[in-house]
Every structure is written in structure tokens, then in C-alpha cells.
Amino acid sequence: MSQVESSRAASLEGEAKQPVTGAYDLAIDAMGGDHAPESVLDGLELAAERHPKARFLLVGDESRLTPLLAKRARAAKACALRHAPDVVSGDMKPTAALRMRQSSMRVAIDAVAAGEAAGVVSAGNTGALMALGKIVVKTLPEIDRPALAAIGPSARGDVVLLDLGANIACDARNLVEFAVMGDAFARAVLGLPNPSIGLMNVGSEELKGDERVRLAADMLKVSPLAANFHGFVEGHDITSGTVDVVVTDGFTGNVALKTGEGALKLVAGLLKQVFTSSLMAKLGYLLAKPALDRLREWMDPRRYNGAVLIGLNGLLVKSHGGTDALGFAHAVDVAMDMVTHRVNDRIREGLAAMPSRNPAAPASLTTE
Amino acid sequence: MSQVESSRAASLEGEAKQPVTGAYDLAIDAMGGDHAPESVLDGLELAAERHPKARFLLVGDESRLTPLLAKRARAAKACALRHAPDVVSGDMKPTAALRMRQSSMRVAIDAVAAGEAAGVVSAGNTGALMALGKIVVKTLPEIDRPALAAIGPSARGDVVLLDLGANIACDARNLVEFAVMGDAFARAVLGLPNPSIGLMNVGSEELKGDERVRLAADMLKVSPLAANFHGFVEGHDITSGTVDVVVTDGFTGNVALKTGEGALKLVAGLLKQVFTSSLMAKLGYLLAKPALDRLREWMDPRRYNGAVLIGLNGLLVKSHGGTDALGFAHAVDVAMDMVTHRVNDRIREGLAAMPSRNPAAPASLTTE
The missing domain is CATH 3.40.718.10 (Isopropylmalate Dehydrogenase)
Incomplete structure (x- = not known):
């Protein structure tokens, strides 16, 4: 059973021992990548098995994601769903992506900036993800x-x-x-x-x-x-x-x-x-x-999937846009390793x- | 039979149709490289077969080169020998190589600078070769x-x-x-x-x-x-x-x-x-x-052996230091192509x- 936003209190309980400050370990951009959202959800199904205590905030089009989550028991259990109506396309300029406030990528990154999740994983537009990361999550004050x-x-x-x-x-x-x-x-x-x-x-x-x-x-x-x-x-x-x-x-x-x-x-x-x-x-x-x-x-x-934009006040992991479930799950592994090891x-x-x-x-x- | 310097007049005859201004197509640093001079001479034996009209000025220690040439009929026919007593070692700094006036590399490059040969092939010290090339042969006036x-x-x-x-x-x-x-x-x-x-x-x-x-x-x-x-x-x-x-x-x-x-x-x-x-x-x-x-x-x-320092008033071809006869012959091929095509x-x-x-x-x- 998938959990929507209201299930956040329950999710907080389940991950009391995880070393994160927010309610979720990771926010997941469900709509980014060539085979999204199916490959993302299949990847989360694998990731949920590997990280049984992890809590994910799944961000994207609720009407598309709800039936897909219903068919993936482990992912459904690990994820809370947050609706975001828009999608940053693969060829969108970073400046245009910055103006789009309700994209799945932006809402997921907002959750990191707000301290709800320690990091984000997205298979979407690299330039947009890096620009949003730097501007919304911001660079660590110690580094240039x-x-x-x-x-x-x-x-x-x-x-x-x-x-x-x-x-x-x-x-x-x-x-x-x-x-x-x-x-x-x-x-x-x-x-x-x-x-x-x-x-x-x-x-x-x-x-x-x-x-x-x-x-x-x-x-x-x-x-x-x-x-x-x-x-x-x-x-x-x-x-x-x-x-x-x-x-x-x-x-x-x-x-x-x-x-x-x-x-x-x-x-x-x-x-x-x-x-x-x-x-x-x-x-x-x-x-x-x-x-x-x-x-x-x-x-x-x-x-080797999962490039990390490292040095921000939160973790940004970029999965290859063309990867499948196995590749996406690896990007989640990388993000979880970084969260767990602070x-x-x-x-x-x-x-x-x-x-x-x-x-x-x-x-x-x-x-x- | 190998030809020493005095045979230059004869060699001029043999290559009357070659599009070069000097007496030789290429000057060859016989002493550069890990397996020199044997691998260089074996390479020239192959090169002489592929380029029957080519004339090479072979530069190095005469006492070592003469008996080696005697065993390689084609190379001996294509080469004139010029004595150079010193060798630029693999770890020598370019500044030290510049001070060594009688090295095989230097004498070969001097022949290019003097217009005797259109280019040089060496398997010796890369840094020294590039420095000598720039300083002795000099950059084409048109380029930076x-x-x-x-x-x-x-x-x-x-x-x-x-x-x-x-x-x-x-x-x-x-x-x-x-x-x-x-x-x-x-x-x-x-x-x-x-x-x-x-x-x-x-x-x-x-x-x-x-x-x-x-x-x-x-x-x-x-x-x-x-x-x-x-x-x-x-x-x-x-x-x-x-x-x-x-x-x-x-x-x-x-x-x-x-x-x-x-x-x-x-x-x-x-x-x-x-x-x-x-x-x-x-x-x-x-x-x-x-x-x-x-x-x-x-x-x-x-x-793929044979990197060319291109843009000088003469051709400098660097053969890999560890290559064998086949590799050295390929570097000569590259140099000959460049000479022939001006x-x-x-x-x-x-x-x-x-x-x-x-x-x-x-x-x-x-x-x-």
C-alpha cells in the first residue's frame, strides 16, 4: 500500500535509527529519465529490499504513480508520495527549469532544502539538477x-x-x-x-x-x-x-x-x-x-551509475537518464551510503x- | 654496404624525384629509445623496403652502428651515417639536453635546421625532443x-x-x-x-x-x-x-x-x-x-606509433620509447607521409x- 503525504508521521517512526535529521532519507524525482517513472519505481523496489529501513519521499504525478506503486509492495511500503504536476524535460535549459516551481525535480530538491530529506536522486536533466541544487540547496558555507x-x-x-x-x-x-x-x-x-x-x-x-x-x-x-x-x-x-x-x-x-x-x-x-x-x-x-x-x-x-554533486547542504545524486531499474537502484545505494556515513x-x-x-x-x- | 658522410653526393642522385629540399628525407636518431640502436635499425630495414626511394641520415655512435648496418642490407643502402658520440638519456632534463651539442638527437635535429633533411624521427626523450625542436628547428613564423x-x-x-x-x-x-x-x-x-x-x-x-x-x-x-x-x-x-x-x-x-x-x-x-x-x-x-x-x-x-610535433620549420616525429622495429617503422611511415605531402x-x-x-x-x- 502506498502512503501519501499524510503518512509522514508513520514514516518518522519507522526510521528512528537512521542518522538523518528529516523525515526521509532521500527524496526521489520519480519523473526524471528516459524510462521514468517505471524504471524509477522498479529501481526503488530493489532499493527498498537492500535498505529495509530507508524512507523515500517519492515526488511526481500522483495519478500516474499511485497505480504503479500499488504493483510494487516494497517500494509502496518505503515511499510517501508527494504530488508534483510538472516535469523538467531532458532538453530544458537550466534557467527554464529554475522558473518551473512545481516540477518533480524542484519539489524533491525543495524537500532537501527544507531539511525533510538528506538527499535527492534524479535521473533527469543534469544541467537543471545541478543548477537547482546549487541555487535551492546551496553550497556548504565552507567550500567555494x-x-x-x-x-x-x-x-x-x-x-x-x-x-x-x-x-x-x-x-x-x-x-x-x-x-x-x-x-x-x-x-x-x-x-x-x-x-x-x-x-x-x-x-x-x-x-x-x-x-x-x-x-x-x-x-x-x-x-x-x-x-x-x-x-x-x-x-x-x-x-x-x-x-x-x-x-x-x-x-x-x-x-x-x-x-x-x-x-x-x-x-x-x-x-x-x-x-x-x-x-x-x-x-x-x-x-x-x-x-x-x-x-x-x-x-x-x-x-557505476550515480554521480554525486558533492559540496551542497544536502546530497544530489544524478542517475544516468537512460539507465534501468538496476542502475537506478545503484544510484540509490550511492546516496544511502553517503547519508549513512554523514x-x-x-x-x-x-x-x-x-x-x-x-x-x-x-x-x-x-x-x- | 653502409654509406658514411662522404656518400652524400651519391645519395643525392638516388632521390632526385623526392619532394624535399635537402639531401635526405629524414634524419634518424639512432640512439634514442629503450631498445636502441637495434630496434631503430630493424625499423629502418622495414622502412627502407616500404619507401625504396627514401634517403635517411642515420645519426649516432659510428662504432656501434657500422656493424649493425652491415647486417641489414636495405637499411645500409638507404642510410648515410653521421657520427654523434653522446646520447640524451630518458630522464635527462630538456635544459641539460639543450647543452649537449653532440648527442644523436641534437645532431639529427641540426640536420633538419640546416635543411639537409625534411624531418627527424626519434624514439628518445620526449621533453628533450620537443625543446630541441622548438629552439633549434624553430616554429613556423605563421603560427604561435x-x-x-x-x-x-x-x-x-x-x-x-x-x-x-x-x-x-x-x-x-x-x-x-x-x-x-x-x-x-x-x-x-x-x-x-x-x-x-x-x-x-x-x-x-x-x-x-x-x-x-x-x-x-x-x-x-x-x-x-x-x-x-x-x-x-x-x-x-x-x-x-x-x-x-x-x-x-x-x-x-x-x-x-x-x-x-x-x-x-x-x-x-x-x-x-x-x-x-x-x-x-x-x-x-x-x-x-x-x-x-x-x-x-x-x-x-x-x-598508431609516431606522434608529430607539428608547426615547426621541419617535421619532428616522436616514436614511443619502448616500441619495437614494427612500431619504429610506422613512425617512419608517418614522417614520410608528411614529407611527401608537404x-x-x-x-x-x-x-x-x-x-x-x-x-x-x-x-x-x-x-x-
Whole structure:
């Protein structure tokens, strides 16, 4: 049975032990994404099983959502429904999305800004979500700019990469703050007690790169993160797993992420051609299939779904617009990990300990 | 029989039809690279077969090179030997390499600067090669900065990527000049009559990115390249083959190249694990081996060996330091393509036709 807004009191009871201040762990934008709302609700059905104590505020068109929830017992139990009549379309400009006060995305984000939920998950328009997040939820007072972070595969376990495009131009201070946020992210989502951190550059030698990355490296070397700071890393270090967290500006991070994804897609396409190119190859594929399936599962982009706009007074998790239930459930996993581990408290502690907070720090630390 | 310096007159005869001004097509740094000079000479043996009319000036330690040449009939016939006693080591700083006047790299580059050879191929220290190139061979008077360019695989044929790290910071003018150079490169090395050009950004919409890429796009849209200018591309467009030439700054290009290579290496390693994980998988591999071998051959990094520092008064081709004879021969192929197609003349023509050459162009076109 689905619960509408009036069931909020009951939901408060059920999650008394959850470390959140509001009534809900997460607000869910039910209408964002290519296959919404069905894929979102199927994802919540999976997520409710994985997080039995979690409480979700499901935001969207009530008349469409009520019958869909009725068919999904676990999701119905975990969710309270809040009506929002409008939808931010995939091609809507952020400025237009900001003017739309009754969209599912906006109402969900409003719930985070009001302290009702610790975070939001949306598979909707990325630009709109980031703009709404920054303007409605607002940036943590301790930091200059939030960053988009996500995890990806490496030869030695998962790796956190940030910024993935929230900030096109970044100065040394931004990069240092990204390192603090990446550290908190890796502790919460990857469960690493001491994640190692690398700063992206065009070479590993100290003299490589521009003034900005060299200054950021100098700042990290005298920071509380110094023991885990590996120094400069290069593009190939992302997938080789040299470090747990790779820090870079939003332009470079966005290009690196998409280039890596593109390279994997190229090989996947070529392998498909290879294994259908002859009868022998097809037979070979069938014999190797169980092993190849493990590889496919390991590389499955759904396993890495859920980019986090980190550094706001609440958590914003962006699910891929084209993902299915499994992918959406993973984005919810990422959000729940961050809520449970109080990532924002960790970030605030990390930033408070940074020497750049010292008012005596030279002004050049914040120049590009 | 190998020819020493005195054989130069004879060599001039043999290449009368080659479109170069000097006595040699290429000067070859025989001592650069992890497996030099053997891999270099084996590479030249292959190259001499592919380019029967080519004349090479082989520069390095005469006492080591003479017996090696004696065992390689084709290379010996194509090469004249010039002695250089010193070697630029892999970890030498560019400033130190600049002070070393008798290194094989320096003497080879001096031959280009003197007009004896149209270009140089070296598998030695990248930083030293680029510094020597810029200072000794010098940048074309028409352009601001040279760029490092190379080709890579895509789903729709090879793609040219530049800059790969010669310039960490680039302004709009540099990006436009890279487009002109990439166009000339693609015509010469890929043999494309009308290569399409994309400008790297974090999204394909016109408003994405920073002022620099938007300004470069505006300049390209009113240039003679406009008909072939595709607009903005993203990281995944490199391997999907959306365009033939991808233009970006040296920081982003370097990270993108290495990230893509890293992703391919990750999959190659995982596939190896898959095909040795069980008896069935091993059997499957054997059946699919002919098809997989074609994939391996297609992805072979040696096929893409040879990054060109383009925009100098001569061609500088950097072969990967760890490559073998096949890879070195490919770097020679790239250099020969550029010499034969007079890439520098094409670049000069392309730049002369750019509207930014117009003195009435606003000063802002050259700001970052």
C-alpha cells in the first residue's frame, strides 16, 4: 500500500535509527529519465529490499504513480508520495527549469532544502539538477564550489573521479577542496579507511603541468591529507588503480570520463564483431561465455551509475537518464551510503583542518 | 654496404624525384629509445623496403652502428651515417639536453635546421625532443605554438588527436591553429580529401564550455575550414569516430589520450584473465583465436606509433620509447607521409587563408 503525504508521521517512526535529521532519507524525482517513472519505481523496489529501513519521499504525478506503486509492495511500503504536476524535460535549459516551481525535480530538491530529506536522486536533466541544487540547496558555507563525483572501474578496485563537469575552470583552492570531498566520498561509498589521492597532470614529475596543479599539490602536501596524497597521476592511472581518488578540473574530468567510456564501448563493439565473425568464433564464445559474462558484469555501467554533486547542504545524486531499474537502484545505494556515513559532516571536518583556512594564507592560493 | 658522410653526393642522385629540399628525407636518431640502436635499425630495414626511394641520415655512435648496418642490407643502402658520440638519456632534463651539442638527437635535429633533411624521427626523450625542436628547428613564423599530434583507432577509421601535451595552456587562436594543422595532418597521413574537424568540449551544445572554446568555435565557423567544422565534440566522440580530427588543449589531450589507452589496457588485461580462467574458456579462446588476432592487430599500439610535433620549420616525429622495429617503422611511415605531402606547405596555406590573420580582427581573439 502506498502512503501519501499524510503518512509522514508513520514514516518518522519507522526510521528512528537512521542518522538523518528529516523525515526521509532521500527524496526521489520519480519523473526524471528516459524510462521514468517505471524504471524509477522498479529501481526503488530493489532499493527498498537492500535498505529495509530507508524512507523515500517519492515526488511526481500522483495519478500516474499511485497505480504503479500499488504493483510494487516494497517500494509502496518505503515511499510517501508527494504530488508534483510538472516535469523538467531532458532538453530544458537550466534557467527554464529554475522558473518551473512545481516540477518533480524542484519539489524533491525543495524537500532537501527544507531539511525533510538528506538527499535527492534524479535521473533527469543534469544541467537543471545541478543548477537547482546549487541555487535551492546551496553550497556548504565552507567550500567555494561543489563538484560532480562518480566511481569507475580500475584494475585494482573502484576509483573515485572528480570533478566530472560541475566546474569548467578551477583554481588550486577548488582542486584542494575536491580532494577533501573525494576523500570523504571514497570513505563513505567505497568503505576505504585511508583512500589514496592523486592529482591529475600530464606527467608525474613535480615540474610538470601548470601553476594551478603545482600549487594545489604544494597545498595538499602540507595538509592533513598529506599522508594519503600520492602526488601527480596521469590519465592511465585512473584505470590502473594507482590511487583511490583522482582529482581534476571539470573540463578535464568530463573529457577523461567520456573518453574512457568511449574506449570501453569501442572494444565491446569490436568483441561483438569478433565473436560473430565465424562459426568457430561463435563456438569459442559459447565455451568462454561464463567467464566473459563475469567480465561483462564487472564492466556493467549500471554498477557505476550515480554521480554525486558533492559540496551542497544536502546530497544530489544524478542517475544516468537512460539507465534501468538496476542502475537506478545503484544510484540509490550511492546516496544511502553517503547519508549513512554523514559525508557532509566528514567534508566539513576535513575542510576545517585545512591549512588554507588560515587567514594568513597568501592570496595567491586562490588565483587560477 | 653502409654509406658514411662522404656518400652524400651519391645519395643525392638516388632521390632526385623526392619532394624535399635537402639531401635526405629524414634524419634518424639512432640512439634514442629503450631498445636502441637495434630496434631503430630493424625499423629502418622495414622502412627502407616500404619507401625504396627514401634517403635517411642515420645519426649516432659510428662504432656501434657500422656493424649493425652491415647486417641489414636495405637499411645500409638507404642510410648515410653521421657520427654523434653522446646520447640524451630518458630522464635527462630538456635544459641539460639543450647543452649537449653532440648527442644523436641534437645532431639529427641540426640536420633538419640546416635543411639537409625534411624531418627527424626519434624514439628518445620526449621533453628533450620537443625543446630541441622548438629552439633549434624553430616554429613556423605563421603560427604561435606547435602542437603534438597523433592518430588513434575509432569505430569508423583512424582519428587525429591534437594537442597531446606540447602546450599546457592554449588560447582560442592556438586551438584554431591546431585545427589547421590537424586538417593538414589528416590529409597527409590518413589520405582524407576533406577531413571533418571537432573541437573538444564538455557537451555538444553551443553554450557549453568556457569562453576559449566558444571563441575558437566562432572563429572556425567563419574560416575556410567552416564546411568541414563539425562543432563541439565530447570525449566519447574520439573513439566513436564522429570526426576525423579532434582539437583540444595539451592538458586535456594528454589526459584523454592516456585515459583511453589505460581503458584499452584494462580490458586487454581482463580478457587475458577471462581466457585463462577455466579449461572451457581456454578452449573457447583457441577457437576464436583467428578472429581475436585480427582484433589484436587492429588495436596494436604499434599501428598508431609516431606522434608529430607539428608547426615547426621541419617535421619532428616522436616514436614511443619502448616500441619495437614494427612500431619504429610506422613512425617512419608517418614522417614520410608528411614529407611527401608537404604538410608544412599545406599548413602555411591554411593559415594564410584564416580570417584571424586579418589585422582588423579584435584583440580578444588572442586572449585566453
